Amino acid sequence: MSKKPGGRLTVMVMLFYFTAFLLLALRNAVWQGYALALCVPAAIWGGTHVLGKCFHIDTLLFSLTNFLCALGILILYDTNPVLAYHQVVYYGVGLVGMVICIYFMRAFRTIRHLGFVMIAVSFAFLALPLLIGRETYGAKNWIYFHGVSIQPSEFVKILLILILAWFMSRRQFIPWFLCAVGCLLFLMLQKDLGTALLYYGVSLLLFFASTANLPLTLLGLLGGGGAAVMGYRMFAHVKKRVAIWRNPWSDYENAGYQIVQSLMALASGSLLGVGLGLGSPTTIPVYETDFIFSVICEQFGLIFGVCVLLIYVAVIWRGTTIAMASRHSFQGLAAMGATMMIGLQTFIIIGGVIKLIPLTGITMPFVSSGGSSLVSNMCLTGLIQGVASLNEDDLEEDLRLTEM
Amino acid sequence: MKRQRILFKCLAFLFFGLFLILTLYGGYSVATYGNRWFSSNKNPRVRAQKESVIAGDIYDRNGVLLATTDENGNRVYQASEQARRAVVHLLGDSQRNVANGVESFQTAYLYGFHSSFGELLGDFFSGTARRGDNLYLTIDSRLCQRMIESYQNHSSTSGKSGAAVVMNYLTGEILAEISLPTFDPLQVTAGVDADGEPFWNRATQSVYPPGSTFKIVTAASALKYLPELAEEEFECTGDLQLNGHTIHDYGNTVHGRLDLKEAFSVSCNNIFAALAVELTDARLRQTAENFGFNDNFLFKDMVVENSRYPVRSGRSDYEVGASGFGQSSIAASPMHMCMVAAAVGADGVMQEPILLREVQAPSGATRMTWESRVYRKAMEADIAAVMQNYMRYVVTSGTGSRAGTRSMIICGKTGTAESTLKGKPVNYGWFVGYVDDPALPFAVSILVENIDDGQGGGSTAAPIARDIFQYLMDYPERVTQ
Numbered sequence: 001m002s003k004k005p006g007g008r009l010t011v012m013v014m015l016f017y018f019t020a021f022l023l024l025a026l027r028n029a030v031w032q033g034y035a036l037a038l039c040v041p042a043a044i045w046g047g048t049h050v051l052g053k054c055f056h057i058d059t060l061l062f063s064l065t066n067f068l069c070a071l072g073i074l075i076l077y078d079t080n081p082v083l084a085y086h087q088v089v090y091y092g093v094g095l096v097g098m099v100i101c102i103y104f105m106r107a108f109r110t111i112r113h114l115g116f117v118m119i120a121v122s123f124a125f126l127a128l129p130l131l132i133g134r135e136t137y138g139a140k141n142w143i144y145f146h147g148v149s150i151q152p153s154e155f156v157k158i159l160l161i162l163i164l165a166w167f168m169s170r171r172q173f174i175p176w177f178l179c180a181v182g183c184l185l186f187l188m189l190q191k192d193l194g195t196a197l198l199y200y201g202v203s204l205l206l207f208f209a210s211t212a213n214l215p216l217t218l219l220g221l222l223g224g225g226g227a228a229v230m231g232y233r234m235f236a237h238v239k240k241r242v243a244i245w246r247n248p249w250s251d252y253e254n255a256g257y258q259i260v261q262s263l264m265a266l267a268s269g270s271l272l273g274v275g276l277g278l279g280s281p282t283t284i285p286v287y288e289t290d291f292i293f294s295v296i297c298e299q300f301g302l303i304f305g306v307c308v309l310l311i312y313v314a315v316i317w318r319g320t321t322i323a324m325a326s327r328h329s330f331q332g333l334a335a336m337g338a339t340m341m342i343g344l345q346t347f348i349i350i351g352g353v354i355k356l357i358p359l360t361g362i363t364m365p366f367v368s369s370g371g372s373s374l375v376s377n378m379c380l381t382g383l384i385q386g387v388a389s390l391n392e393d394d395l396e397e398d399l400r401l402t403e404m
Numbered sequence: 405m406k407r408q409r410i411l412f413k414c415l416a417f418l419f420f421g422l423f424l425i426l427t428l429y430g431g432y433s434v435a436t437y438g439n440r441w442f443s444s445n446k447n448p449r450v451r452a453q454k455e456s457v458i459a460g461d462i463y464d465r466n467g468v469l470l471a472t473t474d475e476n477g478n479r480v481y482q483a484s485e486q487a488r489r490a491v492v493h494l495l496g497d498s499q500r501n502v503a504n505g506v507e508s509f510q511t512a513y514l515y516g517f518h519s520s521f522g523e524l525l526g527d528f529f530s531g532t533a534r535r536g537d538n539l540y541l542t543i544d545s546r547l548c549q550r551m552i553e554s555y556q557n558h559s560s561t562s563g564k565s566g567a568a569v570v571m572n573y574l575t576g577e578i579l580a581e582i583s584l585p586t587f588d589p590l591q592v593t594a595g596v597d598a599d600g601e602p603f604w605n606r607a608t609q610s611v612y613p614p615g616s617t618f619k620i621v622t623a624a625s626a627l628k629y630l631p632e633l634a635e636e637e638f639e640c641t642g643d644l645q646l647n648g649h650t651i652h653d654y655g656n657t658v659h660g661r662l663d664l665k666e667a668f669s670v671s672c673n674n675i676f677a678a679l680a681v682e683l684t685d686a687r688l689r690q691t692a693e694n695f696g697f698n699d700n701f702l703f704k705d706m707v708v709e710n711s712r713y714p715v716r717s718g719r720s721d722y723e724v725g726a727s728g729f730g731q732s733s734i735a736a737s738p739m740h741m742c743m744v745a746a747a748v749g750a751d752g753v754m755q756e757p758i759l760l761r762e763v764q765a766p767s768g769a770t771r772m773t774w775e776s777r778v779y780r781k782a783m784e785a786d787i788a789a790v791m792q793n794y795m796r797y798v799v800t801s802g803t804g805s806r807a808g809t810r811s812m813i814i815c816g817k818t819g820t821a822e823s824t825l826k827g828k829p830v831n832y833g834w835f836v837g838y839v840d841d842p843a844l845p846f847a848v849s850i851l852v853e854n855i856d857d858g859q860g861g862g863s864t865a866a867p868i869a870r871d872i873f874q875y876l877m878d879y880p881e882r883v884t885q
Contacts, residue, residue, distance in 0.1 A: 205418075209411045252446055264447045266430070267438040268517075283448045302434060309423050320416035324409045336412050343419045347426065354430045 009063045010048050014041035017070050020276060024078055027277055032085065036077060039088075040070050047095065055102055056392030057385040061318040064311055065381050068366035069094075069374065071308070075295050076369050079282050083369045090371040094378030101158070101379045105331065105386025115166050119179060122159045125152040126186035133190075139361065141192040153187060153195045154376035157341055161383065164203060165333035168210035176207065193231075193238070194348060194360030200224055201344045206337050210329070245358035258285045262353050265291075265298040273301030288369040290361055293353045309350070312365075316343045322388045335387040338380040436702055443511045445500045453515045460514045460536035462495065462506060464545040465579075465761060466882055470495055471507065479507075481589055482545075489586045490548040493605040494541075494759075497589035501603040504707040506539065506759065513537040513763050518771060535766040542577035542761045542774070544882050547875055551582050554871040555852075560864045561833075565853040567606035567738040570872055573746035573838055574845040575776040576755030578706075579883055580872075581607045581739070608708045611735035612851060615821025615861070616671045617834045618730025620744055623668055623794060625691035626679050627787045633679070634790065637663050640674040647722040651677045654820055654860060668794045669802025671818060673729045680728025681721050688727060689713050695744055695782045696754065697736070704777070705759035711736035730821060741836050742849030743779070745816070748795060749838035749847050752788035754779045792840065804835065807866035809873050813840040816869065818861035830854045835865035844876050844884065 017040045025033025044066045052059050069091055077084035108114065129152060133140045142149050160183060167176040180203035187196035204224070208217040231238050240255060248256035248263070261284040268279060281287050281295040297305040319339025326332035342365045349368075352359035363373040441447070459479065462471040470491060474480050479498035481488045496505015512518055516536040519527075527534045551568050555561045570580040583606040604610060626633055642658035644651040651673055653659065659672045667675040680688055693699065697713040714723070714733045726732035736744075739757060747754040756779040763772040783791070795815035798804040803818040816837020823830055833855040838847035850865035850872075876883055 205415055209415055210408065212407060212411055260441075260444075260446065263433075263437075263441045264444065264449065266434055267442040268447070268449050270434070270438065280449045280452055302431065305430070306427050309427060313420055313423050316416055316419050320412050324412050329408065332408060332412070336415065340415065340419070343422075347419070347422045350426055354426065354433065356426060356429045 007059070009060065010044060010066075013063055013067045013070070014044050016067075017041050017044070017074065020074050021077065024074070024277055028081070030081075032081065033077070036073070036084070036088075040073065043091075044070065051099070055106075055385070055389040057102065058318060058322060058388040061315065061322070061381065061384065061388070064315050064318065065366055065378070067311060068308075068315075069378075071296070072292065072364075072367035072369065072374070074276075075281075075292055075299070075367070076288060078277055078299070079287060079295065080369075083288055086371070087369055087374065090374045091378075093371065094375040097375050097379040098382035098385065101382025102386040102389060105334070105383055106390060115163055118159045118163055122156045122163070122179075123182060123186065125156050125159075126183060126190070128152055129190055130186070139190055139192045141187075141190045141195070149372075151370075151372040153190070153192060154372040155379075156183065157199075157376055158338075158379045158383065160199065161202070161206075161334055161337040161341060161380070164206050165330055165337050168206060168333055169328075169330035171210075173207075173211075176203075188231075191235075191237070192361075193241075194352075194362035197348060197360060198341070198345050198362065202337060202341050205340050205344075206333060209336055210333055241358045241360075245355065248355070258291065259353075259355060259359055261285060262291050262294040263355060265294040266302070266354065269298040269301050269305075271301050271303055273297070273299050273304060275299060286361075289363050289373075290349065290359070290368070291353055292364055292368050293350050296367075308367075309346075312343065312346045315339070319384050322384055322391065325391045326387050327391075327394055331387045331390060335384045338383040341380055342377060439509075439512060439704075440707065442517075443504075443509045445503075445508055447511075450511050450515060453517065457516045457534045457536055460516075460538040460766070462514075462539045462541065464491075464541050464543050465885075466544060466546075468545050470541070470545060485588050485590075486549055486552070487545060488590065489588050490552050490582060491543070491545050492586055492589050493583040493607065494543065494548070494581045495589075497592075499589075499592065501587075501589075501592060502605055503603075503609065505605070506541065509705075509707065510539060510760070513539060513771070516766075518763075519765070523765065523767075537766065537771055538764045539760060540762040540764070542572075542579065542759055543581065544579055546879075546882065547580040547872070548582050550875050551580055551868070551872060552584065552586065554868045555584055557871075558864075558867050560856065560859055561852050561868060564855065564864075565600060565606065566851050566865075567610070568848065568850045568868065568872070569607050569739050569742040570846055570848050570876075571742050571746055571755075571757060572845055573749040573755065573847040574842075576746075576758045576779075577761070577774075577776075578757050578759050579846060583607050606738065606851070606853075608706060608737055608739045611709050611711060611737050612832050612834075612853075613734060613821040613823050614730040614736045614741055615819035615832065615834055616673070616676075616729050617741055617744070617817050617819035617836045617861075618734060618736075619668060619671065619676050619728070619819075620748065620791065620795070620817055620836070621692050621695050621697075622676050622680055622683070622688065622728045623664065624695075624783045624787055624791055625683055625688050626664065627790055628691065628783070629683055629687050630679075634664050637661050638667060638672075638675045638678070640667070640672050642674060644674040644677055644725070646677065646681065646725045647720045649722045651725060665794050665797055668817075669797045671729075671798075671803050676728040677725030678728075681725050683728075685717075685719050685724045685727070688724070689715070691783075692734075694780070695747065696740060696780060697734075701740075703756050703779075706739075706757060708739050708757070709737050711740045730819060738849045738851045741834070741851075742847055744782070745795075745836035745838050745849060746847035747782040748788055748791045749815070749840065749845065750788075751785045752781060752783040754782045795837065796840065799837065803860070803862040804837065804866050806862055807835055807837055807869040807873070809870060809877070812844075812873055812877060814838075814869075814873055815840050816866070818866055820855075820860040820862075825854070831857075831859070833859060833861040833864035835861050835869045837869055839873060839876065844880060846876055846883070848872050 021037035073087050204220045244255045248259040279298045284291045323332045323335035351357040365377040459473050496502045496507035514536045567583045585600040585602045587602040640659035653673045692713040697711045701708040712735045723732045756777040765771050799808045799814045804816040819834030821832040833852040835850045850868045852864040855864045
């Protein structure tokens with residue numbers, strides 16, 4: 001017997017999006033708006049129930065991530081409707097990816113020899129942008145294929161989690177180390193600092209989670225700090241990033257423009273926000289990806305922004321609970337790794353947007369526009385959900401055995 | 405497996421901690437800097453709102469209309485050019501030549517960003533154009549004009565650049581604030597001498613070496629850390645040697661034997677340099693920081709440039725000695741020096757400067773009324789009492805005699821600061837002081853730039869202070885109600 005704590009939440013989420021999309025639809029007065037007002041709540045309801053029937057997924061976690069995905073679609077529909085329609089398609093793709101990941105976790109209780117194939121694929125994927133990519137915003141981390149642009153590092157995230165969890169569950173530290181460092185080197189070459197920071201953080205935390213070796217973890221932290229200082233000394237663009245972080249107003253017209261606009265958006269929103277559909281969110285550069293949190297805060301206010309953070313906290317809490325309930329080291333580590341990947345990415349981007357840490361160009365999980373990001377994050381939740389369904393199976397097995 | 409669970413839980417809490425930091429930092433920074441970010445002239449939201457909202461009116465404390473919006477949506481200022489020029493730095497102008505004037509810093513009120521949801525709905529259904537809030541300032545615009553005239557009337561200050569501030573030291577209300585040279589917001593090109601930087605608000609945005617007015621801080625520090633010195637006598641030989649440099653007094657005077665009060669009243673650099681060295685840099689800096697030096701001023705109603713006391717360690721005796729009389733990289737704005745004098749008058753309590761008296765919604769309802777806010781406790785009340793005595797002596801029988809009026813109890817301190825401007829040595833004349841009268845609790849700070857040779861703060865700034873005190877006595881109802 002499984003309890004469904006997400007049931008009432010799902011209804012609330014549906015109501016929120018129905019009214020929000022309806023409001024924007026009345027303003028824009030196009031049929032797509034009304035379609036979204038009906039389809040988004042329907043999709044949330046349908047997805048929760050259908051998927052909940054097929055596998056024993058965690059409906060609360062699913063509702064939470066659905067809320068975030070729909071929030072992204074809502075904000076995008078307000079600021080740039082075309083991106084919202086794309087995002088709906090990506091969400092569908094993401095659902096498929098999530099189901100595949102659930103299947104994967106269920107089918108391969110341990111990944112065995114597939115591991116080496118996955119390492120090879122990861123490195124190949126990370127090398128691709130260096131060979132055929134184009135530079136955008138100073139980083140070379142995208143590939144373009146018949147009009148479709150893909151960010152390979154987003155998908156390598158999933159493989160990396162599986163590989164690292166596999167090595168750590170078998171206490172194989174040298175391969176773990178080589179694998180993590182290899183990925184980081186590729187990301188350094190791509191100059192994708194945000195993702196490098198993310199990979200580094202998750203690898204290190206995963207190491208700590210499986211070994212509890214605090215001295216070595218601190219050494220790793222020190223090494224990372226050293227690398228950061230070296231990067232600061234060696235690369236001009238890192239120096240610039242840090243300078244902008246310390247005083248974005250000094251070079252407002254050029255380098256500091258993004259962060260200053262973001263801060264103004266936060267200040268304009270104040271506590272309760274200017275309201276959905278109002279304000280000037282599109283004046284913030286890259287409002288659709290990196291700075292979507294500023295848009296949320298401008299329109300819905302800081303209090304709502306904190307609530308969004310709380311939703312992420314709930315996602316982390318849920319992911320951790322599932323990881324803790326797992327009876328197998330590999331699955332637990334995979335679920336925890338995926339959870340930390342989502343959590344750390346959120347921290348890095350929101351920290352950058354509110355000027356707590358230097359800004360690095362990564363996306364806000366589930367919310368930011370972009371197929372690669374949305375699909376990969378849904379795949380990550382797929383890993384967690386797969387572990388959740390396995391836990392559920394284990395519980396049923398226990399129940400059956402006790403009844404016998 | 406059990407250990408793994410505990411570790412997972414620890415990691416989850418680590419993340420909760422990180423998210424808590426995000427929340428706290430975000431809340432803190434928007435609460436402290438939000439209005440500064442928002443009112444920045446770089447904010448495109450304000451430009452958008454200006455198209456659709458009629459900006460509110462601005463009045464002074466006596467109900468004089470300083471700025472309004474005409475039927476074409478243009479900003480209109482007072483009819484008299486003299487009146488416009490007197491308050492333009494404080495008020496700002498619609499073209500935003502002046503940074504952080506009321507017109508730009510209070511954008512959020514003036515352009516109706518604080519309107520409630522009900523008001524928005526009402527405007528929406530009634531179809532009338534939205535109006536911003538009306539502001540009532542604490543200033544007396546006529547006093548501002550009188551101060552500009554005073555600079556022009558005295559031959560020692562006529563045509564000079566400078567700045568002056570008058571504030572209520574018990575409440576923090578700013579009664580007047582001017583900056584010279586000034587300009588007419590309606591004819592920005594006419595009579596604007598670009599070299600004189602007329603758009604610069606010298607009262608709040610410029611920091612100057614405070615010169616001997618800083619001796620208020622040095623004396624307060626000495627009274628706190630070396631109280632026995634108050635009774636002692638010092639010998640001024642006029643040629644104190646520190647690290648091979650000689651400290652001279654103004655006009656190379658030799659003062660002879662003096663006690664601290666007399667040294668303060670004749671503004672003896674020799675004795676105050678020796679005092680600073682004896683105090684040590686660390687203790688003098690501590691007192692200066694108690695007075696607000698090196699603090700990040702985040703006043704609610706205005707932007708004031710931060711004042712500086714050197715934070716470098718290992719400064720030589722010569723440098724520390726020069727700091728004793730306000731030289732050697734010490735810098736403060738006229739606004740902050742006014743607060744320093746005000747703190748003495750208010751028994752050691754420094755009030756935050758206040759500029760907004762009341763904000764009224766277009767319907768006439770009060771949106772916000774002012775309340776005085778203590779900025780910090782600058783010194784103990786007993787030290788302030790001694791300082792009051794010293795500053796009174798400066799005016800009765802010291803360098804500040806030209807600020808005194810027969811019927812008022814004036815206390816003050818003069819200063820003549822040396823600096824270089826574009827490679828040339830320049831002198832700045834200072835006077836800071838206050839009226840020791842609870843019925844007229846006002847402090848002033850006067851700065852005159854680039855004074856002539858042979859002139860000092862006592863002969864340039866003090867007479868202007870006297871004119872201000874005279875005005876306060878002549879029109880008490882205009883400044884206290």
